[in-house]
Amino acid sequence: MTSKKIGDVLLDVKNISLRFGGVQALTDISFDVREHEIRAIIGPNGAGKSSMLNCINGVYTPREGTITFCGKTFSHMNPRQVAEMGVARTFQNLALFKGMSVIDNIMTGRNLKIKSNLLLQALRWGPAGREEIAHRAAVERIIDFLEIQAYRKIPVGQLPYGLQKRVDLGRALAMGPRMLLLDEPMAGMNVEEKQDMCRFILDVNDEFGTTIVLIEHDMGVVMDISDRVVVLDYGKKIGDGAPDEVQHSEEVIRAYLGTAA
Numbered sequence: 482m483t484s485k486k487i488g489d490v491l492l493d494v495k496n497i498s499l500r501f502g503g504v505q506a507l508t509d510i511s512f513d514v515r516e517h518e519i520r521a522i523i524g525p526n527g528a529g530k531s532s533m534l535n536c537i538n539g540v541y542t543p544r545e546g547t548i549t550f551c552g553k554t555f556s557h558m559n560p561r562q563v564a565e566m567g568v569a570r571t572f573q574n575l576a577l578f579k580g581m582s583v584i585d586n587i588m589t590g591r592n593l594k595i596k597s598n599l600l601l602q603a604l605r606w607g608p609a610g611r612e613e614i615a616h617r618a619a620v621e622r623i624i625d626f627l628e629i630q631a632y633r634k635i636p637v638g639q640l641p642y643g644l645q646k647r648v649d650l651g652r653a654l655a656m657g658p659r660m661l662l663l664d665e666p667m668a669g670m671n672v673e674e675k676q677d678m679c680r681f682i683l684d685v686n687d688e689f690g691t692t693i694v695l696i697e698h699d700m701g702v703v704m705d706i707s708d709r710v711v712v713l714d715y716g717k718k719i720g721d722g723a724p725d726e727v728q729h730s731e732e733v734i735r736a737y738l739g740t741a742a
């Protein structure tokens with residue numbers, strides 16, 4: 482789609498299988514994500530998309546298979562370790578503190594980067610004070626980038642849903658990720674909010690060089706912004722390729738696109 486430079490493989494998912502009791506959520510899934518790519522994961526409800534994302538960011542431990550990120554292979558990893566390796570994530574059902582302001586919510590994304598101890602932070606003394614100033618500046622840059630300056634001090638719970646999703650993106654960006662996992666970033670949005678979110682995703686990818694893996698149900702969005710698409714159905718991979726290829730695959734049309742609303 483664009484002339485941007487796609488790099489080497491950043492994430493390599495190999496032969497991942499995952500079960501929940503009697504439910505086979507994922508069966509032998511393999512795909513890769515290249516540096517600077519926007520990679521979509523699509524499929525009908527219950528296809529295994531969120532489970533796949535949860536395997537990548539260490540929330541679920543797959544029964545079989547490996548995940549290699551930045552050349553490091555793991556089969557067991559907790560979410561904190563994954564975050565420390567540079568993977569951030571947004572959630573389908575927002576993971577924000579509704580009573581806290583926009584700025585403080587985004588600041589929580591900096592937690593992993595804060596080095597000074599709690600007492601020094603509380604006193605805002607010496608290095609802790611300087612560190613806090615640097616983190617606040619980073620948060621302000623994200624607020625400007627996402628064009629939410631007017632809402633900085635407002636409790637997130639008072640904002641419309643589309644803006645809350647933008648704050649959730651800001652929280653993830655505050656982690657300074659190399660790869661961003663977005664779980665249905667446009668869900669529940671109106672057309673205008675979707676257009677805004679698309680623009681921000683493309684800008685994050687372009688300006689920060691962040692690699693993006695997203696789950697999305699809106700086919701128009703997926704086809705517009707993705708470089709490559711993985712298609713899951715009943716936990717199996719049934720398609721993988723450029724949006725055009727995937728769109729014209731008979732198996733994909735039968736399983737998903739043909740039945741899309």
Ligand SMILES: Nc1ncnc2c1ncn2[C@@H]1O[C@H](COP(=O)(O)OP(=O)(O)OP(=O)(O)O)[C@@H](O)[C@H]1O
Binds near residue numbers: 504525527528530532
């Ligand atoms: N924590 C869990 N415990 C038991 N079963 C689960 C759990 N999470 C997911 N499943 C099951 O695994 C399968 C895949 O679910 P998953 O949520 O990954 O699909 P999805 O493609 O993300 O669906 P949706 O588009 O509806 O969000 C489904 O059959 C689901 O019921």
